[in-house]
Amino acid sequence: MSTDDESGTTEIPSYCGHCGLPAHTPDAHGVDSDHDDSNGGCSTRLAMEPPRYCSQCRRRMKVQVDPFGWSAACSRHGTVTQ
Amino acid sequence: MTRTVSTDQTTALTGIGAAPILDQARDRVLHRGLGLTQEQILQILELPDALLPAALELAHDVRLKYCGESVEVEGIISVKTGGCPEDCHFCSQSGLFESPVRAVWLDIPGLVQAAQETAATGATEFCIVAAVRGPDLKLMNQIKFAIERINRVVEINIACSLGMLTQRQVDQLAEWGVHRYNHNLETARSFFPEVVTTHDYDERLDTCRMVKDAGMELCCGALIGMGESNAQRAELAAQLAALDPHEVPLNFLNPRPGTPLAGQSIMSGRDALRAIAAFRLAMPRTVLRFGGGRELTLGDLGTREGLLGGINAVIVGNYLTTLGRPATADLDLLVELNMPIRELQKSL
Ligand code: SF4
Ligand SMILES: [Zn+2]
Ligand SMILES: [Zn+2]
Numbered sequence: 001m002s003t004d005d006e007s008g009t010t011e012i013p014s015y016c017g018h019c020g021l022p023a024h025t026p027d028a029h030g031v032d033s034d035h036d037d038s039n040g041g042c043s044t045r046l047a048m049e050p051p052r053y054c055s056q057c058r059r060r061m062k063v064q065v066d067p068f069g070w071s072a073a074c075s076r077h078g079t080v081t082q
Numbered sequence: 083m084t085r086t087v088s089t090d091q092t093t094a095l096t097g098i099g100a101a102p103i104l105d106q107a108r109d110r111v112l113h114r115g116l117g118l119t120q121e122q123i124l125q126i127l128e129l130p131d132a133l134l135p136a137a138l139e140l141a142h143d144v145r146l147k148y149c150g151e152s153v154e155v156e157g158i159i160s161v162k163t164g165g166c167p168e169d170c171h172f173c174s175q176s177g178l179f180e181s182p183v184r185a186v187w188l189d190i191p192g193l194v195q196a197a198q199e200t201a202a203t204g205a206t207e208f209c210i211v212a213a214v215r216g217p218d219l220k221l222m223n224q225i226k227f228a229i230e231r232i233n234r235v236v237e238i239n240i241a242c243s244l245g246m247l248t249q250r251q252v253d254q255l256a257e258w259g260v261h262r263y264n265h266n267l268e269t270a271r272s273f274f275p276e277v278v279t280t281h282d283y284d285e286r287l288d289t290c291r292m293v294k295d296a297g298m299e300l301c302c303g304a305l306i307g308m309g310e311s312n313a314q315r316a317e318l319a320a321q322l323a324a325l326d327p328h329e330v331p332l333n334f335l336n337p338r339p340g341t342p343l344a345g346q347s348i349m350s351g352r353d354a355l356r357a358i359a360a361f362r363l364a365m366p367r368t369v370l371r372f373g374g375g376r377e378l379t380l381g382d383l384g385t386r387e388g389l390l391g392g393i394n395a396v397i398v399g400n401y402l403t404t405l406g407r408p409a410t411a412d413l414d415l416l417v418e419l420n421m422p423i424r425e426l427q428k429s430l
Contacts, residue, residue: 018339019339020182047405048377048378048404048405049403049404049405050405052182052183053182060182060184061184062184062186063163063183063184063186063403064160064163064186064188064192065160065163065400065401065402065403065404065405066159066192066195066196066199066399066400067157067158067159067196067199067200067398067399067400067409068199068399068400068409069400070400070405
């Protein structure tokens, strides 16, 4: 995965890329009471689909899925690709 | 690769006696080449677990006899994602739900690149999909341009899925060389109003019939696991069989956040396999493709079982909004199963 984040820094995710809820720790999925993980687990889901929410600001991203990759763009924090 | 299990063997394997429906299916479908009736399809869908392997074996034998060993490989790409005005309750691309999917358009270079990457896997089909009720002039022009550009640089059959069409649009797509058109029935007529209210079943059928009449191959699929009954699943298979599509993509619901079906539980792998066998026995000659949701419903083992149970086509790589297995996982499996990739035939 690569990013063209304007700041060039790697930040600890503040929000879950799948559901957009606060992710208080990097592996909060399933233990964070804010975070409904009842439908299969967000981290599992993120292995099967691209993130929809920017992990830094929770904006919904513009996501393009290609046959062999994807890109997800936040208007503020740049584009993540895989 | 043919693995025929006789009725006697089946009885010995299960210890509970083979169901008469399997003998009937062997005679009607394997020997006579006729699809099962709706009532018989339902009996396959309701087979006990112990008889599922025998049903899959029979479906595989039917596939080998009427379709051969090869597997058709396809790549799909979304040219316009999200923001659809329709309300299909399973779909994350409807603009009417609180889905996190935002509207995005892909440009022509992106489409050409996706077609080239798809062809590089050995795939012979490339399907361009748009989340629309039906195409407007802008989309039709983009499709025309994309087809010209793709045909210039890569040898691959181009299919489209652009929603409901007018007769003029059908004629234009055929004229531009679109090889196959996808328009799904999705579910049984009796269940359709539970999952779509912005258009009706007959509108879908109209497009399907126009596509066939224009000489394009019809790809018409199913989405199962939305809460329909087994009887409705059988009804769907019979309705598809009556339409006689060239291809049937079989999708399994992947409940999408924000959609009315977000809370639907994921269907069991065994029920998914029963459906694969039943659909093959309903349509012995169709291209029966693994559509979306198989990763979630069936996992790696289920992919193998499906390919040995009636499936003879796969989508390689990712879907429209979700990710598929790595392409190499599917291609390696085909090699291991000694199933060659179907070669390109420019039929139109
Ligand atoms: S018409 Fe197609 S894209 Fe639109 S909501 Fe229905 S399934 Fe989704
Ligand atoms: Zn989450
Ligand atoms: Zn952001």
